[in-house]
Amino acid sequence: MPDLSLEAIDQQLIHLLSQRIELLSERSPSSSTTPVDTELQKAGVPPFVWNSLVTSCTAALATRPLRHPDEPQRRITLIGGRGMMAQFFGQRFQAAGHEVRLLGRQDWPQAPELLQDIDLALVCVPIDRTLEIIRQTAGYLSPTATLADITSIKGPMLETMLAAHPGPVVGLHPMFGPGVESFLSQKVVICPGRDRPAWQWLVELMARDGGDLVESPPDEHDQMMVTVQAIRHFATFGLGVFLAQDGIEVGRSLELSSPIYRLGIDMVSRLFGQDAELYADIMLANGDRREAIARLAQTFQVLAKQVQAKDRKGLIEAMNAASETFGSETERAVRESDRLIEAMSILLAADRVVDSASAASSPPDME
Amino acid sequence: MPDLSLEAIDQQLIHLLSQRIELLSERSPSSSTTPVDTELQKAGVPPFVWNSLVTSCTAALATRPLRHPDEPQRRITLIGGRGMMAQFFGQRFQAAGHEVRLLGRQDWPQAPELLQDIDLALVCVPIDRTLEIIRQTAGYLSPTATLADITSIKGPMLETMLAAHPGPVVGLHPMFGPGVESFLSQKVVICPGRDRPAWQWLVELMARDGGDLVESPPDEHDQMMVTVQAIRHFATFGLGVFLAQDGIEVGRSLELSSPIYRLGIDMVSRLFGQDAELYADIMLANGDRREAIARLAQTFQVLAKQVQAKDRKGLIEAMNAASETFGSETERAVRESDRLIEAMSILLAADRVVDSASAASSPPDME
Known part of the structure; x- marks a missing residue:
């Protein structure tokens, strides 16, 4: 050969x-x-x-070219266009050949040119400014333009968009951070507002890119986010604050961690690299969230007391009781996370190979 | 073409x-x-x-054939040989061409045959029976056989092995569960006891299989495991108990979760599929662990009170203070978990393709 x-x-x-x-x-x-x-x-x-x-x-096979051959070129304005999520959307829109305009904080004097004659205005500003910006934006839109937002709370946003704009409306919650490169397997919650045919192309663009779209009424979405977002963020946040207070040596702990532990510590470290204000706002966003967080802390307190009392039987009972809830998901979760541990093992092994090769090949005059 | x-x-x-x-x-x-x-x-x-x-x-490139050409065939007895971790070790030893014997609870009458003339006795029994089984095993070993254990606490185990057996001794902590298929990128903590040349082949076998070996004195290991094991398990356990009590619909929450959230929920579900007694014992194992868990619950209580008081400023300060500890690790953690999210996205996308194909191809008489 x-x-x-x-x-x-x-x-x-x-x-x-x-x-x-x-x-x-x-x-x-x-x-x-x-x-x-x-x-x-x-x-x-x-x-x-x-x-x-x-x-x-x-x-x-889950992905196709971003834009369908029959799909016309759209004009899209991203409001809050310099933020990370807006940049992600802009990059995907541009990859599909659409025309993208950015409207940042200082661009409102140009709002008429930036917002007239567009097909879609996508509001991507911090959660505490979203309602105000929705109202401000709506004033410039033609009645055929779609108004949409990407905030992590959907009830009040959708209500405000429907009231402020007589045309097509849709609420989106892209459930991922700006680190991803495409919509592949990313969940986007869609809360339909009004006139679906006008924004169906947007749904299809995300689906063609491999996005995993799910429709949910705003109430269900907001209730579910108490659990999968506010509670999980708080649990990660609390663990990180504790580890920092307790003086963990993060680097050495990683040297002693297997992929699955490393992953847990990565999740904590990851959170502390992100915007503290965004996370505070997600946790504080409404009464449901604040009360659920109080109940979580209460559960931790009760279980920690059992631990201190060496109540082995009580802890095993608590674990078995919770197992019933997770029962049907456990087998899938074990199988899925096993595959993920393998994926992480491959990534880490490749890193080690590259590191040791570059260590071995560093030029002698470096010493 | x-x-x-x-x-x-x-x-x-x-x-x-x-x-x-x-x-x-x-x-x-x-x-x-x-x-x-x-x-x-x-x-x-x-x-x-x-x-x-x-x-x-x-x-x-991180892996090589499991056994070096010059390496003689070894005789190995796995004590507690029907457990999952023993089976994993047995499978890797056999793949390397070594001779593997199993010694379960009911096999002690055969102990002389199973433990005489062997190169390695590896104790793989539950943590609360380890000390007793170490003493029992040592009585049958020849002075040239290596005595080793795989328990997650190393101080008392090593002390007991060194006292009970005059020959080679090494403590191992394989920091992974039985779901993995090889040692690839898995961390194994090695606490050397006595006569390293006698068990160096065991270290090399794991390294050739891609294992990521790290030496640590028993004291450092046990202290670090309070953090990366007892605390992390408790945090996951507490979150799961809370979600179950709060009546989460696990299935629907997964439909609304992106890969990274799904991963968090998978971690929780995974824990509840595993042995409740093992996890209780890991959390209760010693006073250091029990006290650290109490301090963790206290931190959660303090932060939850800030949430209820809508103390946005205080939460942001807590987050920024902890950020300093994680500072140097954050960038790496974000980069690493971004790659992992991509890996999980690929796995999930492949699953969706297979699911939809098998749904489309189900025979018409199924309806």
Whole structure:
């Protein structure tokens, strides 16, 4: 066999990946896992390398070109356009070939030009300024323009948009931070307001990019966010404050942590790198959230007392009682997080390989 | 170009992956990312497919064949051999070609045959029975056999092993659950006891499998585990008990959760699928742990009171104060968890593709 360069191998690999993805799109992808364990062993390819190729090729089928061929070019204004989330939306809109304008705090004198004749005004400002900015924006819009927002509370926002603007309205809650590169598998909650056909293209754009869209009435959304957002943020926040007060050596603790612990510590560290005001506002946003947080602290207090009293039986009972709630989800959660631990193991192993190679190859005059 | 079958494509891919991994092992892997963005676009291969291939090929360099060619076959007895962790160790030992014997609760009458003439006795029993089983085991061992344990507390275990057995001793803490398939990127804490050359092969076996080994004195290990194990488990446990008491609909909350939230909920659900007694024992194991848990609950109480008093300023101050501790780790944590969110996005997207394909292909007579 000819001795190939890395570049030549990579070109052939890309060509084959392309063929593989196209072939999969024409048949049932569940039939795609060919039994190749002995072949892999003979070739010296660890099974995780192959599994990860099979998984990512299958995932590729979840995405399509961002813009449908029949879809006209849209004019979109992002209000609060210099924020991170607005930049993410802007980047995806531009990748789809739409025209994107930004309207920041200092651009309101240009509001008439920036907001007239547009198809969509997307409000991306901090939660405590959203209602005011919705009203301000609506005054400039034509009745055919869609007014939308991306705030994490949907009831009051939708109500205000419907009152301020007679045209199409939709509330979005993109449930992710600005670190992602596309909508792939990201959840976006959609709260329909008025005149769906006018903003259906926006829903489709996110879906074509692999987004996982879910419709929810504003009430249900806001109630659920008490749990999955305010409570989880508070639990992470409280753990981080405690670890800091207790004088944890974060670096050494990571050296002694396996992927799954590391992940927990990463989640905590991640939160403390983000905007303190945003997190405070998410936790304080309404009475439901503040009361749920008080109840969470109460539960911690009760369980901690059982721990201090060495009440082994009581703790086991509390765990078994809660198990019933999680019962049907546990098996899935274990399977899913096992796969994720493997994914993280691969990332960390690759980092270690690169680190040790660059350590070994540092030029001698550096010493 | 010829029309290839999936099987033919896969065989060519495996061959090229093998060549790529071999080529990388001969040069600096940090130089391996070739600029192929436009080629990918032309070929219709999403960038995440390529990135994941590059990462897993690099990670492949972290592993080698489990047993060194010069390494003799070892005789190993796993005590508590029917437990999940013992089975994991047994599977890796067997994959390396060593001889593995199991000694369960009912096998003590056969202890002389099972423990004589062995190279390693690995104690894998629940934490509250470990000290007793260490003493029991030591009585049967030859002075050249290594005595080792895998308990999550190392001080008392090492002390007892050194007192009970005059030969080689080492304490291990594999910091992962039984869900993993190999040692790849898994942390194993090593507390050397006595006569390292006798058990160096065991350390090397784990390292060759991609394990991330770290040495730590028993005192440091036990202190650090208060933080990364007892406190994290308690925080997850308390959150789960609260969510169950508060009547969360786990399934619907997952429908409304993005990968990163889903991960948090998975962590909680995962814990409730595991052995309640093991977790109770980990939290109750010693006074340091019980007191740290009480302090954690206290911190939650203080912060929850600030939330109820709508003390926005106080919460922001608490967050900024803790940020200083996490400061240097935050950037890495954000970068690392961003990559992990992408990995989870790929897994979830692949699941959705397979689900929708099997839904579409279900036979009509099913309706």
